[in-house]
Amino acid sequence: MVNEHPVLENQVLLGDCSQLLSTLPKTFFQAIITSPPYFGHRQYSDDAPLNEIGRETHLDDYLQRLLRVFALAQTVLRDDGLLWLNLGDTYRDKHLLGVPWRVALALQDQGWILRSDIIWHKPNAMPSSVRTRPTTDHEYIFMFSKSENYYYDADAIREPHVTFTGQSRMKGGRKHLGVRNSTPEAGKNGSNSNLHNGRWDQAFHPKGRNKRTVWSIPLGKFRGAHFAVYPEKLVEPCLLASTKQGDYVLDPFAGSGTTGVVALKHQRYFTGIELVKKYQVMAQLRLDELVAQPNLF
Numbered sequence: 001m002v003n004e005h006p007v008l009e010n011q012v013l014l015g016d017c018s019q020l021l022s023t024l025p026k027t028f029f030q031a032i033i034t035s036p037p038y039f040g041h042r043q044y045s046d047d048a049p050l051n052e053i054g055r056e057t058h059l060d061d062y063l064q065r066l067l068r069v070f071a072l073a074q075t076v077l078r079d080d081g082l083l084w085l086n087l088g089d090t091y092r093d094k095h096l097l098g099v100p101w102r103v104a105l106a107l108q109d110q111g112w113i114l115r116s117d118i119i120w121h122k123p124n125a126m127p128s129s130v131r132t133r134p135t136t137d138h139e140y141i142f143m144f145s146k147s148e149n150y151y152y153d154a155d156a157i158r159e160p161h162v163t164f165t166g167q168s169r170m171k172g173g174r175k176h177l178g179v180r181n182s183t184p185e186a187g188k189n190g191s192n193s194n195l196h197n198g199r200w201d202q203a204f205h206p207k208g209r210n211k212r213t214v215w216s217i218p219l220g221k222f223r224g225a226h227f228a229v230y231p232e233k234l235v236e237p238c239l240l241a242s243t244k245q246g247d248y249v250l251d252p253f254a255g256s257g258t259t260g261v262v263a264l265k266h267q268r269y270f271t272g273i274e275l276v277k278k279y280q281v282m283a284q285l286r287l288d289e290l291v292a293q294p295n296l297f
């Protein structure tokens with residue numbers, strides 16, 4: 001493969017993304033997959049918080065800083081590229097602030113096209129001691145495009161049909177169950193039809209149903225080293241739907257480098273930005289280990 005931008009390939013740049021993004025090539029990355037610090041959750045650096053996002057006293061300042069970052073991010077994304085943004089919410093004095101949606105709506109105003117809001121359900125979320133409201137076990141992933149026409153490979157992330165499986169409460173169409181080599185479509189077509197023309201084989205894509213918007217994915221194992229690592233399984237569908245092998249992927253809040261690890265495992269090139277030195281070193285190390293593997297690309 002031709003080494004188009006050797007300086008960027010599989011590198012995690014050290015610094016503030018609200019500055020470094022303006023040094024990256026324009027309309028270059030096919031996808032941005034990222035999780036910025038959540039508002040008021042934690043300090044990542046050990047010393048003075050540098051230009052760390054998320055430590056602002058006022059929500060408006062946090063929103064303004066994220067808006068600046070994503071305005072710059074828009075300039076480095078290809079016109080047919082996608083941005084996947086993972087965010088969780090924050091309580092202040094018992095009030096749920098609705099931060100993810102405030103950010104999403106502000107990005108809409110900035111010109112991004114909001115194409116999907118995905119719930120990341122965490123089946124192994126930490127138990128909490130709250131007694132006056134339900135325990136939160138989800139975060140958001142927003143999928144934004146830069147223009148109306150963008151690259152999206154629905155087939156790469158299809159999921160199994162459930163309509164006529166044993167889990168389904170729908171009547172009929174289960175005749176395939178227990179029949180060797182049979183399919184839900186065959187089972188349904190052989191019985192009374194709920195569809196007007198009875199062509200369930202056309203209603204059911206052979207590779208599975210289109211990806212849904214609630215993703216149930218446990219928190220991963222690589223959590224000791226960095227506070228807020230998201231699971232590789234969360235990055236995977238975003239990456240596979242929005243890029244091809246050899247494409248360039250960016251994470252301006254790289255943390256421990258999870259986006260990069262998934263990108264490299266799937267033969268995409270990765271560029272990260274991370275403000276805190278110890279995490280930049282950690283992320284770079286993880287990428288270097290993968291790059292050193294023979295036949296990765």
Ligand SMILES: C[S@@+](CC[C@H](N)C(=O)[O-])C[C@H]1O[C@@H](n2cnc3c(N)ncnc32)[C@H](O)[C@@H]1O
Pocket residue numbers: 015016017018034035036037038044045051052053226228229230231252253254255256257258259273274275276279
């Ligand atoms: C939620 S964590 C990302 C974790 C990452 N997704 C992973 O799986 O490891 C957010 C990261 O953004 C970094 N960060 C905070 N402000 C930043 C800034 N202005 N520029 C670049 N990185 C920043 C933090 O140090 C932290 O590592």
